Amino acid sequence: MFKVDKIRADFPILKRMVNNKPLVYFDNGATSQTPQVVIDAIVDYYSNYNANIHRGVHSLSQEATDKYEEARIKIQQHFNAKHSYEIIFTTGTTHGINMVASGFSELLEEGDEIIVSALEHHSNIVPWQMLCEKTGAVLKVIPMDEDGSLRMDNYHELLNGKTKLVFCNHVSNALGTINPIEEIIHAAHKFGAYVLIDGAQATPHIKPDVQELDVDFYVASAHKICGPTGVGLLYGKEELLKMLPPYQGGGEMIETVTFEKTTYAGLPHKFEAGTPNICGGIAFGVALDYMNSVGFDNIQQQEDYLLAYGTQKLLEIDGLRIYGTTHKTSVISFNIEGIHPYDIGVILDKLGVAVRTGHHCAQPIMEFYKIPGTVRASFAFYNTREEIDVMIEAIKKAKMMLS
Numbered sequence: 001m002f003k004v005d006k007i008r009a010d011f012p013i014l015k016r017m018v019n020n021k022p023l024v025y026f027d028n029g030a031t032s033q034t035p036q037v038v039i040d041a042i043v044d045y046y047s048n049y050n051a052n053i054h055r056g057v058h059s060l061s062q063e064a065t066d067k068y069e070e071a072r073i074k075i076q077q078h079f080n081a082k083h084s085y086e087i088i089f090t091t092g093t094t095h096g097i098n099m100v101a102s103g104f105s106e107l108l109e110e111g112d113e114i115i116v117s118a119l120e121h122h123s124n125i126v127p128w129q130m131l132c133e134k135t136g137a138v139l140k141v142i143p144m145d146e147d148g149s150l151r152m153d154n155y156h157e158l159l160n161g162k163t164k165l166v167f168c169n170h171v172s173n174a175l176g177t178i179n180p181i182e183e184i185i186h187a188a189h190k191f192g193a194y195v196l197i198d199g200a201q202a203t204p205h206i207k208p209d210v211q212e213l214d215v216d217f218y219v220a221s222a223h224k225i226c227g228p229t230g231v232g233l234l235y236g237k238e239e240l241l242k243m244l245p246p247y248q249g250g251g252e253m254i255e256t257v258t259f260e261k262t263t264y265a266g267l268p269h270k271f272e273a274g275t276p277n278i279c280g281g282i283a284f285g286v287a288l289d290y291m292n293s294v295g296f297d298n299i300q301q302q303e304d305y306l307l308a309y310g311t312q313k314l315l316e317i318d319g320l321r322i323y324g325t326t327h328k329t330s331v332i333s334f335n336i337e338g339i340h341p342y343d344i345g346v347i348l349d350k351l352g353v354a355v356r357t358g359h360h361c362a363q364p365i366m367e368f369y370k371i372p373g374t375v376r377a378s379f380a381f382y383n384t385r386e387e388i389d390v391m392i393e394a395i396k397k398a399k400m401m402l403s
């Protein structure tokens with residue numbers, strides 16, 4: 001049975017005080033907190049078997065290689081990829097997107113079309129704009145509705161024989177909207193277009209099955225799923241990863257090198273030039289084990305409960321508006337009439353409550369609502385109803401001080 005007190009004991013940081021108040025951490029959308037097992041795995045690596053991987057014959061190197069490759073298999077199993085070599089270690093979501101964008105710069109032609117959604121994080125917009133500048137491809141945007149959902153009728157109208165790529169997040173970081181990626185993928189495939197799904201915000205809440213989704217590329221970051229920063233994954237279907245050119249040249253990604261010609265290593269090494277974040281990769285595997293031991297059903301149940309409770313309590317505050325009211329994860333983006341979101345964030349921090357304020361790297365969404373930004377409270381499975389009560393009281397105080 002899911003017991004939140006027991007879960008909270010796994011996270012040492014949740015015991016700390018901030019500004020002399022117990023920490024209420026509601027910035028999980030930016031990064032999640034780290035359970036002791038993941039911290040232990042990091043300490044264990046540097047204390048006991050820190051070594052470079054794949055090339056050493058000595059025992060430490062073999063041990064580190066085995067653990068790193070075991071982590072790749074854990075990630076493969078978690079996402080249900082067909083082969084472990086379809087999992088490429090990256091530094092995070094941004095890196096994975098840039099790898100694919102850079103690869104397609106050699107494969108697109110002038111006049112080809114790329115579709116992105118209006119709900120994207122800047123990291124799933126800018127690389128495609130750069131790709132369009134390089135290739136002469138044209139960027140089209142699926143518009144959004146007032147409730148924070150995508151206008152799927154417009155999406156179907158945008159698709160045509162010139163569409164080569166479609167990019168969409170699984171879950172919006174600014175609003176929490178869960179996008180209909182099954183429909184997006186299926187419709188794109190009918191026109192022969194490839195689809196990349198940015199899973200940065202979905203993976204903390206949902207366990208995606210890349211084979212069932214039939215998605216071409218799926219990217220995510222470990223630090224949003226109880227893992228460390230600086231590591232993530234790019235999943236790609238084998239034939240597509242084989243088709244794309246390597247992202248970076250260097251050690252690890254070659255088969256043979258002469259000054260006349262270099263041949264590249266097979267998957268996954270072709271995309272993994274240089275010494276990777278070995279410890280991070282191993283800790284990523286441990287983080288997924290931890291999330292699975294909590295169970296995604298339990299995670300969703302607790303977060304849905306917090307979302308419903310938080311929404312109800314926030315809406316009792318006069319002048320408070322929530323942005324994004326459609327089917328979503330445990331993210332509440334809001335503003336209070338006449339008050340700048342930044343000012344609310346500063347006062348909440350003084351009262352121990354960590355929320356995000358600003359445009360959340362999603363300026364087009366802010367432009368849509370004609371606002372400078374929002375206050376974003378994003379809940380994780382280790383948060384509680386009592387913490388929401390603390391936030392509500394803090395917001396009421398902030399409102400009194402700032403009105």
Ligand code: PMP
Pocket residue numbers: 029030091092093094095121123124169171172173198200201221
């Ligand atoms: N996409 C989305 C939807 C995100 O929320 C984030 C992180 N805020 C990113 C991409 C970028 O992730 P990272 O900074 O870990 O590369």
